[in-house]
Amino acid sequence: MADLLTIAEVARRSGVASSALRFYEQRGLIASQRTGAGHRRYPRAALRRIAFIVFAQKVGLSLDEIATELGKLPNNRVPERADWAKLSSGWKHRIDDRIAELERLKAGMTQCIGCGCLSLQTCRLANPDDRAGRGGPGPRYWVTGKR
Amino acid sequence: MADLLTIAEVARRSGVASSALRFYEQRGLIASQRTGAGHRRYPRAALRRIAFIVFAQKVGLSLDEIATELGKLPNNRVPERADWAKLSSGWKHRIDDRIAELERLKAGMTQCIGCGCLSLQTCRLANPDDRAGRGGPGPRYWVTGKR
DNA sequence: CTACAAGTTAAAGTTAACTTTAAGTCAAGC
């Protein structure tokens, strides 16, 4: 078992496609050594870094945010357990916020829709951040960005 | 106060941009009458339909799915409270699934990362649907589609 | 020596949900 992994091996073991790995490298999320032929070789530690990326995505972080997080890791040594735990410590709040929003929506299904008040103007459940209140063109509205 | 609303009025009252309303109409999610000049006019009931769309999006439905749901409404009369409630009854399960996934991720932050097992191969938290197990090129993988 | 599998790059394509732009119509006010 070699110490360095090919891109195909990393793809198989992480479940992340080779094309995605190249894309991550291009975005600066991961790095690789090169063989004489220009082929990528990954140290075993890369797998954990990739796992972190997948995990963070599930939590809802964008690749830009993940890149920022990864930038906080020490670059003079291989990160250890405490380093990873430190990065993910802030996620709890984010997850809780999202769960709270979903709970609110769930309550709204029976209460808001049930009572017939399904109106964006008045209903705080459908319109918690007073979306209807914004005037002017303003910044581009992204549904995914709102999540 | 007129019985029919212009697109600007509907946009202001719903918080949904005019361009989005036209887009929804193009997608068959909403409909409008036209004046002699070809301008759109909306009956008051359209506001509730639009509110439903916004609400459904927050729950996580795609516009395609919402279109399907809206197709289940009676078309021989204006839908009433019971009709709307019926449509949204199935959302609870969906919301609960998503909440469960988030809870799992939250637990994984302290357990999985904390214990140092952050590995896509072995960890059921980061890899609940055995993502790493899929072989071959397979269908296109969309992060958003997995949510 | 020739196949073949596996790797490389750059550039273009994909998806959802809209927004922006360009070019034009129409009624009302001055």
Add this chain to the structure above:
DNA sequence: GCTTGACTTAAAGTTAACTTTAACTTGTAG
């Protein structure tokens, strides 16, 4: 008669996160 504001359409642009494609290079097996 002309400007203004609100509206129309069709088509192209935007964003994130990748995938696909095309053209090419390398190491290894036979």
